[in-house]
Amino acid sequence: MEIAVIGLGITRFGYFPGLSLENLAAEAVQKALADAGVGPAHIDLACSANVLASSLQQEFTLGQKILWELGIKKIPVLNLENACSSGSSAFYLTCLAVQAGAAEIGLVIGTEKMHLPGNSILSGAATGAAEAQAGFSVPALFALRANRYMHTYGATAADLALVAVKNRRHASLNPLAQFREPITTEDVLNSTPVAGPLTRLSCCPLSDGAAAVLICNKKRAKRYQSRPVYVAASVLLSGSYTNPPSLTGWEVDERAAAKAYAMAGAGPEDLDVVELHDAFTIAEIMHYEGLGLAGPGEGVRLLKEGATSLGGSIPVNPGGGLLSRGHPLAATGVAQIAEIALQLRGEAGARQVPGARLGLAHCMGGDLQGDARSVTVHILKK
Amino acid sequence: MEIAVIGLGITRFGYFPGLSLENLAAEAVQKALADAGVGPAHIDLACSANVLASSLQQEFTLGQKILWELGIKKIPVLNLENACSSGSSAFYLTCLAVQAGAAEIGLVIGTEKMHLPGNSILSGAATGAAEAQAGFSVPALFALRANRYMHTYGATAADLALVAVKNRRHASLNPLAQFREPITTEDVLNSTPVAGPLTRLSCCPLSDGAAAVLICNKKRAKRYQSRPVYVAASVLLSGSYTNPPSLTGWEVDERAAAKAYAMAGAGPEDLDVVELHDAFTIAEIMHYEGLGLAGPGEGVRLLKEGATSLGGSIPVNPGGGLLSRGHPLAATGVAQIAEIALQLRGEAGARQVPGARLGLAHCMGGDLQGDARSVTVHILKK
Numbered sequence: 001m002e003i004a005v006i007g008l009g010i011t012r013f014g015y016f017p018g019l020s021l022e023n024l025a026a027e028a029v030q031k032a033l034a035d036a037g038v039g040p041a042h043i044d045l046a047c048s049a050n051v052l053a054s055s056l057q058q059e060f061t062l063g064q065k066i067l068w069e070l071g072i073k074k075i076p077v078l079n080l081e082n083a084c085s086s087g088s089s090a091f092y093l094t095c096l097a098v099q100a101g102a103a104e105i106g107l108v109i110g111t112e113k114m115h116l117p118g119n120s121i122l123s124g125a126a127t128g129a130a131e132a133q134a135g136f137s138v139p140a141l142f143a144l145r146a147n148r149y150m151h152t153y154g155a156t157a158a159d160l161a162l163v164a165v166k167n168r169r170h171a172s173l174n175p176l177a178q179f180r181e182p183i184t185t186e187d188v189l190n191s192t193p194v195a196g197p198l199t200r201l202s203c204c205p206l207s208d209g210a211a212a213v214l215i216c217n218k219k220r221a222k223r224y225q226s227r228p229v230y231v232a233a234s235v236l237l238s239g240s241y242t243n244p245p246s247l248t249g250w251e252v253d254e255r256a257a258a259k260a261y262a263m264a265g266a267g268p269e270d271l272d273v274v275e276l277h278d279a280f281t282i283a284e285i286m287h288y289e290g291l292g293l294a295g296p297g298e299g300v301r302l303l304k305e306g307a308t309s310l311g312g313s314i315p316v317n318p319g320g321g322l323l324s325r326g327h328p329l330a331a332t333g334v335a336q337i338a339e340i341a342l343q344l345r346g347e348a349g350a351r352q353v354p355g356a357r358l359g360l361a362h363c364m365g366g367d368l369q370g371d372a373r374s375v376t377v378h379i380l381k382k
Numbered sequence: 383m384e385i386a387v388i389g390l391g392i393t394r395f396g397y398f399p400g401l402s403l404e405n406l407a408a409e410a411v412q413k414a415l416a417d418a419g420v421g422p423a424h425i426d427l428a429c430s431a432n433v434l435a436s437s438l439q440q441e442f443t444l445g446q447k448i449l450w451e452l453g454i455k456k457i458p459v460l461n462l463e464n465a466c467s468s469g470s471s472a473f474y475l476t477c478l479a480v481q482a483g484a485a486e487i488g489l490v491i492g493t494e495k496m497h498l499p500g501n502s503i504l505s506g507a508a509t510g511a512a513e514a515q516a517g518f519s520v521p522a523l524f525a526l527r528a529n530r531y532m533h534t535y536g537a538t539a540a541d542l543a544l545v546a547v548k549n550r551r552h553a554s555l556n557p558l559a560q561f562r563e564p565i566t567t568e569d570v571l572n573s574t575p576v577a578g579p580l581t582r583l584s585c586c587p588l589s590d591g592a593a594a595v596l597i598c599n600k601k602r603a604k605r606y607q608s609r610p611v612y613v614a615a616s617v618l619l620s621g622s623y624t625n626p627p628s629l630t631g632w633e634v635d636e637r638a639a640a641k642a643y644a645m646a647g648a649g650p651e652d653l654d655v656v657e658l659h660d661a662f663t664i665a666e667i668m669h670y671e672g673l674g675l676a677g678p679g680e681g682v683r684l685l686k687e688g689a690t691s692l693g694g695s696i697p698v699n700p701g702g703g704l705l706s707r708g709h710p711l712a713a714t715g716v717a718q719i720a721e722i723a724l725q726l727r728g729e730a731g732a733r734q735v736p737g738a739r740l741g742l743a744h745c746m747g748g749d750l751q752g753d754a755r756s757v758t759v760h761i762l763k764k
Binding site for chain 1: 433436437440442443446447449450455456457458459460461462463464465471474475478479481482483484502618619620621622623634637747748750751755756
C-alpha cells in the first residue's frame with residue numbers, strides 16, 4: 001500500500017448523555033485536522049462508520065450530517081457498517097479510495113452512541129433470530145468459547161481474568177479510556193456473573209465515543225505531517241463458516257493475519273505493539289493465537305509471562321483495549337489504528353512502548369455459524 | 383476508469399411479503415453470476431447496499447448474510463448506506479476497490495424490503511427531527527420544489543404528470559417493473575392527493591427488490607463477458623448546502639454531471655439513454671436540467687416534445703424509473719446501472735433504445751438544508 005496516516009483524533013470514551021453523535025464525531029475530526037495541520041477544505045473523500053444510529057435513532061447518511069456541521073461538503077461521502085469492525089473496514093475502504101486516486105486526503109470517522117433507549121445489542125442475537133430466542137446472546141457465545149478453551153487447554157477462569165486486569169492497568173495510563181481504576185483478578189471473578197465463566201468485568205462495556213484518522217498517499221505525507229506512519233498492510237476478510245466451527249479460535253484470524261504479514265513482508269516476531277479485539281477476556285487470548293503471537297493453547301502462558309503487558313516483549317492493547325478503553329462499536333477500529341500510530345510516533349505518553357517501529361491493529365465484527373463475519377488486520381510502520 | 387460491467391441481475395420489483403432480503407438478493411446475484419458465466423468462487427470482493435434493514439429488522443452486516451447463503455465466503459465484504467443512492471454508491475466504491483487492485487472481480491448488491499411494519503420513510507423527516515415535527519416530510523419537500531418550479535417557469539400540474547405517464551409507458555415494456563398498466567394525465571391528477579400538486583401517482587411507490595452487478599478490470603472483461611460495458615465515469619459527491627438553497631434544482635447535480643462528463647470526455651449531447659432519479663415527477667424535470675439535457679426552465683419543453691420518451695432523441699428512464707419500475711431504495715442505483723448496461727448491450731427487449739452506445743445513470747440520496755446529501759453520476763459506454 002502507498003498510504004500514510006497523517007492525522008488522528010480520539011474522544012474520551014464513556015457515558016455522554018449530553019453529546020450527540022455529531023458532537024462526538026466533530027471533536028475527533030477537529031483533533032485529526034489539527035494533528036495534520038489541514039483544514040476542512042483539504043478533505044477530498046470521507047468514510048463514516050457507525051452501527052447503531054439507524055436502528056436506535058432513525059439516522060441515515062450520518063457521515064454527511066457530521067461533515068455538514070464541520071463545513072466539509074461537496075466531496076464523496078460513504079457510510080459504512082461492518083458490525084464491530086465498522087471503523088477498521090472504513091479505514092480499509094478509504095485506503096483503497098486513496099490508492100485508486102479518487103482522493104489526495106481521505107478522512108475516516110468512527111462514531112457510536114450506545115447509551116440509548118432500545119439498545120439490545122448485547123442481549124441480542126449473536127447469529128440470528130432462532131439463536132436469540134434460545135438465549136444464545138453475544139456474551140453466551142463467548143462463554144461457550146471460553147468453556148471450550150478451558151476444557152481443551154486446561155486454562156482457568158482466573159487465567160482469563162488476567163486479560164481484564166492487564167488491560168485496565170494499561171487504561172489507567174490512557175487519559176481517554178472509559179475505565180481507569182486498577183482492578184484485581186478477584187475483582188473480575190467476583191463481579192456480576194454474565195455467562196459463566198464470564199463476569200461483568202470480563203465483557204467490554206457500553207460506550208459512547210468517536211475516533212478519526214486522516215490518510216494520504218505516502219509520497220505526499222510529509223507535506224502534512226512531520227511524523228507520518230505508513231500502512232504496510234490492509235486486510236479485510238469474511239469467515240469461511242465451516243461446520244462444525246472451531247470454538248477455540250477463528251480460522252479467519254489466521255487467514256487475515258497471514259495475508260497481512262505477506263503484504264508487510266514481516267511476521268508476528270517483528271511486531272512491537274498490537275491492538276486487538278478483546279470484546280471479552282477469552283477473545284484476547286484466542287486472538288493471540290490467531291495472529292501468531294502464541295501457538296495453539298499457548299495464549300495463557302504468553303499472558304502470564306507478562307509478554308503482552310506494557311514492558312513485555314509484545315505489549316497488547318496498550319490503550320486499554322475494548323475492555324477498559326471502552327467499545328463504542330464503530331469508533332473502536334479507528335481508535336485502535338490511531339493508538340498504533342501514536343505508539344509509532346512515540347507520542348503515547350505514559351503507555352508508550354519504547355522504540356516501537358511496527359504495530360498491528362486487529363478488529364472483528366459479527367458472528368455467523370460460529371465464524372466471524374468480518375476481520376480486519378492492519379500493519380503500520382514508522 | 384479501467385472498469386467493465388461483466389454481469390448483471392435484477393429481480394422483479396414489487397410487494398413480496400414471502401421473500402426475505404436474502405431471498406431477493408440471492409436471485410439478483412445468481413442472475414448476475416449466470417450472466418457473466420462465473421461461479422461464487424470467482425468473487426474477490428463484495429459491497430452490499432441497504433438502507434432500512436438495520437432500523438426495521440435489526441439486521442446488521444447484511445452482505446455477509448446474503449453471501450453466506452450463496453456460498454460466497456472468505457472475501458472482503460463491505461456494507462454501505464447512502465440513503466437513496468446507496469446502490470450506486472456501492473458501485474462507486476467497488477469500482478475504486480477493483481481500480482486499486484484489491485479484487486479482480488467485484489460484486490455490487492443492492493437490496494431493500496420496504497413493505498415492513500414500522501416503515502415511516504415517506505412520512506419521516508426530509509432533513510431532521512424539527513422538520514419532521516413541522517410536517518416537512520419527503521413528499522412535502524418535493525411539493526415545495528414543484529410549486530416553486532411551476533411559479534418560476536409557468537409549468538402546470540398536468541405538465542409534471544406527463545413524467546409519470548411516460549415512465550409508466552416505459553414500464554409497460556419492462557417485465558420486471560412493479561407497475562405496468564398504462565396511465566393517463568387524468569389518472570395522475572385525480573389520484574389521491576399527497577402534497578399539492580403531487581398525487582399518489584406523482585410519487586414513487588414502496589417496493590421490495592434487489593439488483594446485482596459484477597465488475598472487473600476492463601483488460602480482463604472479455605474473459606467473462608462477450609458484451610462487456612465500460613465505465614467511462616464514476617462520480618459521487620455531496621451537496622454544498624448553500625443557504626438559501628435553490629428550490630428549482632440541485633447545484634450538486636450540475637457539479638456531479640460536469641465532473642462525469644469531463645471524466646468520460648463526452649457531453650449531454652453525446653448520450654443515447656439516461657436513467658435518473660425520478661422519486662417524484664418534479665424531480666425528473668429538474669434532473670433533466672441538472673444533467674444538462676435541457677437548460678434552466680426548459681425541462682417541461684423537452685418532456686412535451688417527446689425527446690425523453692422511447693423513440694425520442696434522448697430516452698430517459700426506459701426501465702420505468704422509480705415511479706413505475708419501483709424504488710426499493712438501495713436496489714435502485716444498481717438496477718439503473720444494470721438497465722443502462724442492458725441498453726448498451728442491445729438486450730433491453732421491447733424497450734431497447736436502438737444503437738445505444740453511451741448511457742448515464744444518475745442517483746440522489748438524502749436531503750440536508752435543501753441540498754442533496756449524495757449524488758452519483760455514472761457514464762457507461764459500449
